[in-house]
Structures are given as structure tokens and as C-alpha cells.
Amino acid sequence: MGTREKRVTERGKKPAVSKIEASRITRDVLIEAAQAIMSERGGVDFTLSEVGNRAGMSAALVQYHFGSKEGLLFASFEQGIGRSLDQLRWLSELKLPAAKKLRMHIGGVVSAYMQKPFTNRLLHLLIDGATNEKAQRVADVYILPIVNFHRDLISQGVEEGVFRPISEMHFYFLLVGACEHFASRKHVLRYVFNVDDVEDAMRQDYADFVYGVVMNGIAA
Amino acid sequence: MGTREKRVTERGKKPAVSKIEASRITRDVLIEAAQAIMSERGGVDFTLSEVGNRAGMSAALVQYHFGSKEGLLFASFEQGIGRSLDQLRWLSELKLPAAKKLRMHIGGVVSAYMQKPFTNRLLHLLIDGATNEKAQRVADVYILPIVNFHRDLISQGVEEGVFRPISEMHFYFLLVGACEHFASRKHVLRYVFNVDDVEDAMRQDYADFVYGVVMNGIAA
Structure with a gap:
């Protein structure tokens, strides 16, 4: 200011x-x-x-x-998620092989969760406390774009002959679950693995691991 | 009664x-x-x-x-997690190939989370609100056994020549994240995938998918 x-x-x-x-x-x-x-x-x-x-x-x-506090939470959430959705749109329009897009997507998701670990918690808090209509709107605006991106990515990979055909629902839960868990379980890192701060290299290592497993795991 | x-x-x-x-x-x-x-x-x-x-x-x-309520939460958690830890001990002592153990483990983790979706939320609630000492004790008693099981499983698989050597920390986050996410995101299932109730067949499909991806993903 x-x-x-x-x-x-x-x-x-x-x-x-x-x-x-x-x-x-x-x-x-x-x-x-x-x-x-x-x-x-x-x-x-x-x-x-x-x-x-x-x-x-x-x-x-x-x-x-x-x-209200809910209004502030929602605004914080929108600001946190906005950039990630922009990145997703940008990535979906790039002319790149599916495998390369998958690697960039995983790197982006792990980074996003590490930088704003509260964003996803906020999303689910907002949906849990919402009416059906509002929950549907939140899901449409913030979750559906990711699922649509996954669907297009799988189609592209299948066409290129590098992925086997898989359900985008299964893919969504495995990928997002794997990325989010690492970012949101600070006390597991601290009390089980003696890691107090996740440095860039460690974040990158984990993203590389997830990419390796998923890429080999869904290979055609 | x-x-x-x-x-x-x-x-x-x-x-x-x-x-x-x-x-x-x-x-x-x-x-x-x-x-x-x-x-x-x-x-x-x-x-x-x-x-x-x-x-x-x-x-x-x-x-x-x-x-207190905390006491009741802790007792509920212990009762919920007790059977899962018993199963883990039983599984670790079975004389079975690593791939077979991995399949049974994934099935067990997905089932456990589906049956008691609040258990894991409770665990993290209890750790978040705890002193360092108490958090360390909870981690030692309830999380470390899973990580140790994963470490032994990876070693066995590497010895059998079916897994490549991987970090048990990476493996823990990917596997538990993938299994937990599916069980704990009811509103994503409802508002994005139009699934109101996860039936046994759907749970089994997801466990099979995770097994397929992880098994191929860490194959030697």
C-alpha cells in the first residue's frame, strides 16, 4: 500500500x-x-x-x-484457486504430447497444494456447509474443470497410443488424492518422517515419483 | 443390550x-x-x-x-483403527508374494476408509490439537506401523525382483492419499460424478484400479 x-x-x-x-x-x-x-x-x-x-x-x-466470515473464506478460496484454474486452461490448450502434459499437471497440482494447503480444505468446508444448489455450483465451477481436463488428457493419451483407456473418475481420485495428501499431512511428515519443512527439491522428488508411478501405471 | x-x-x-x-x-x-x-x-x-x-x-x-468429548473421540478412533492395525499385522506375517500382499493391502485400506470415513479425519483432528509429545505418541502407535509395513513390503518386492526400489515415504503418501480421497470426498462423487452411494462393486473397481496403477507403476 x-x-x-x-x-x-x-x-x-x-x-x-x-x-x-x-x-x-x-x-x-x-x-x-x-x-x-x-x-x-x-x-x-x-x-x-x-x-x-x-x-x-x-x-x-x-x-x-x-x-461474513463465510464470505471472506469464499473470497480467499476463489483467489487461491483462480490461478490454478487459469494454469489448467493454459495447459489444456498447449500442443504437447499427453505424457508431457501429465508431468506438468502433476507438478502444478503438487505445487498448488503446497503453496496454499488451505485451499482444498476450504473447498470442502464450503461444500459441506452448503445447500445442494450451492454445492452443485461450487462443484461445477471448481472441480468439473479438473475432471474435464483429465478426460481430455486420457483421450489424447489413448489416441497417441501411450495410455490405456481408464475411467476419469478413478484417475481423478488417485491423482488428486496422492498430490493433496503429501501437502496436507504436515504432522505425518514431521512425526513419522522427521521432515519439518518441505523444500523445493523434496516437492519435486515427490511430483517425479507420482508422475513415474501414474505414467507407468496407466501405460498402454 | x-x-x-x-x-x-x-x-x-x-x-x-x-x-x-x-x-x-x-x-x-x-x-x-x-x-x-x-x-x-x-x-x-x-x-x-x-x-x-x-x-x-x-x-x-x-x-x-x-x-470429555476429546476422550470419546479418542476412544472412537482407537476402536475404529484397532481392527485395521490387527489386519495389517496379520497380513505382514502371511507368507505371500509381495504383489499379492499389495493387492490385499489396497483392498483393506479402501474398505477401511469406506466403512469408517471419520477415522482418518479423527486421527488428524487429534494430532492437530495435541501437544508435540502426544502427537508423537499417536504417530508412533497409529501411523508408523503402516509405514513399517510399506517398508517391509517394498523390500520383499525388490528381493523378489518385482518392484523397483522406491522411498517408503513417497509410497505411503501416494497409496494412502489415493485410497482415502475416494472414501472421504462424498460430495465430489455426488456433485461431479452423480454417485450417491458407493456400492461394493464400485469400491472393488476402485481398489483394482489403484492396485493396477501402483503395481505397474513401481514394477521392476
Whole structure:
């Protein structure tokens, strides 16, 4: 915010940051604060006041921008998942062999879960607590694109003669389960494998392992 | 309880059920009630009164037997996981080829998670909320045996020339993640794949798929 405020002052008379932009920036700062708290605590156990405090703003402002804690959780989730869905779209349009796409996809999923381990927990919290209609909408917007990507990837691999035909449902659960588990079980890493921090090389090793198993496992 | 009470009456003078046994039976009934509630709700959101009501007993009795909700959760977890660990010990001692053991293990893990989907959630809830010492004890008693089983299985497979050497940590996360995900994501099954109930055949199909991928994926 510091730089932006400075810019406003320097430009003089007219405010350089429109009301809409200012509102967007405030929302981003609050979402960042909420995400930082969730990452630290490994869960969604926080109050709106804590988020306000962290961002140097009032709880009332948090309330104003998100309506409720659920609203803030949803906004955090959308921001966390947005980039991943963009990457998926980008990857699906690349002209690459299926095996190469599979490797990049697994690397991306492991990375995404490691960077925002709360995103997936949030997704399931939001669906669990939702009405059927809302749960269906969340599933359509955030899970279906992954399943569709898997279906296209399997078709492509089968056409190329490198994958055997498999169910996209089975594939989804195995792949996402394998990637998510590694990222979301910090205490297993700590208390069973004596790993306190997952470094990049270790994350890469795990992604390579999953790719090797899945690639050989579904080979034609 | 009905049959047991009748037996006591029929045998006459001496109570056929000792105080210790009666206490054990009461505990079992209460644990069953708690597990039924958790299965229905897909979570641990319940009160001791609700458990008492379900079992036809008072909340005070629940308090007496388990001390607190955490005590009841822990007892439920131990009862849920106990049989699985027994199976694991039994399987590890069987004189069977590694591939056959792997197939039985995957079938067992998928079944266990399908039958008691709350067990694993409970485990992680108990570890997350625990002191370091307690978390270490839970990991040693309930997770380490699985990892040790995996290590032995990999060694056996490598010796038999059917598996390539792999990290037991990687193997643990991929296998358990794949099995657990399928069992614990009911709303993905419902809202993405239109599956409301997982029937035995579908569970078996998934276990076969995971076995096929893992077996080919780690083949020597």
C-alpha cells in the first residue's frame, strides 16, 4: 500500500486510485491477511477482528467488504484457486504430447497444494456447509474443470497410443488424492518422517515419483 | 443390550456381567452411538448429550466414561483403527508374494476408509490439537506401523525382483492419499460424478484400479 499511497500524493489533485480500485486493493490486503493466518494455523479457526488487526484495519471494514466470515473464506478460496484454474486452461490448450502434459499437471497440482494447503480444505468446508444448489455450483465451477481436463488428457493419451483407456473418475481420485495428501499431512511428515519443512527439491522428488508411478501405471 | 440383560436374569443370583464387563459394554454402546452420529453427519460436530440420547443414556454417563468429548473421540478412533492395525499385522506375517500382499493391502485400506470415513479425519483432528509429545505418541502407535509395513513390503518386492526400489515415504503418501480421497470426498462423487452411494462393486473397481496403477507403476 505504501507505494500506492505515495503515488496518489505525488500526482496531486485527482486521486489516482479510483474508489473501485481502492476497494479491490483493500479486499486483496484482507484476503492476504486471512490466508497468512490460515497458513500459520493450518485451519480456518480465526475471527474477523484478527484478520482486521493483521491488516491494520477494523473488523467492521472486513464485515463491510465480505459480509461474513463465510464470505471472506469464499473470497480467499476463489483467489487461491483462480490461478490454478487459469494454469489448467493454459495447459489444456498447449500442443504437447499427453505424457508431457501429465508431468506438468502433476507438478502444478503438487505445487498448488503446497503453496496454499488451505485451499482444498476450504473447498470442502464450503461444500459441506452448503445447500445442494450451492454445492452443485461450487462443484461445477471448481472441480468439473479438473475432471474435464483429465478426460481430455486420457483421450489424447489413448489416441497417441501411450495410455490405456481408464475411467476419469478413478484417475481423478488417485491423482488428486496422492498430490493433496503429501501437502496436507504436515504432522505425518514431521512425526513419522522427521521432515519439518518441505523444500523445493523434496516437492519435486515427490511430483517425479507420482508422475513415474501414474505414467507407468496407466501405460498402454 | 437386550440379550445380555436377559442372560443376567436367567442365570439368577450371581450377576453374570461383572462391573468391569458392564462398564466395557456401556463404553462400546456409547462409542457406537458416537460413530453412528459421525457417519451420518460426516464430521465431529456433536454434543455428549446427543450421544447419550442416541444410546438411551445420560450425558453425565458419557462424561463419566470418557471424561470429555476429546476422550470419546479418542476412544472412537482407537476402536475404529484397532481392527485395521490387527489386519495389517496379520497380513505382514502371511507368507505371500509381495504383489499379492499389495493387492490385499489396497483392498483393506479402501474398505477401511469406506466403512469408517471419520477415522482418518479423527486421527488428524487429534494430532492437530495435541501437544508435540502426544502427537508423537499417536504417530508412533497409529501411523508408523503402516509405514513399517510399506517398508517391509517394498523390500520383499525388490528381493523378489518385482518392484523397483522406491522411498517408503513417497509410497505411503501416494497409496494412502489415493485410497482415502475416494472414501472421504462424498460430495465430489455426488456433485461431479452423480454417485450417491458407493456400492461394493464400485469400491472393488476402485481398489483394482489403484492396485493396477501402483503395481505397474513401481514394477521392476
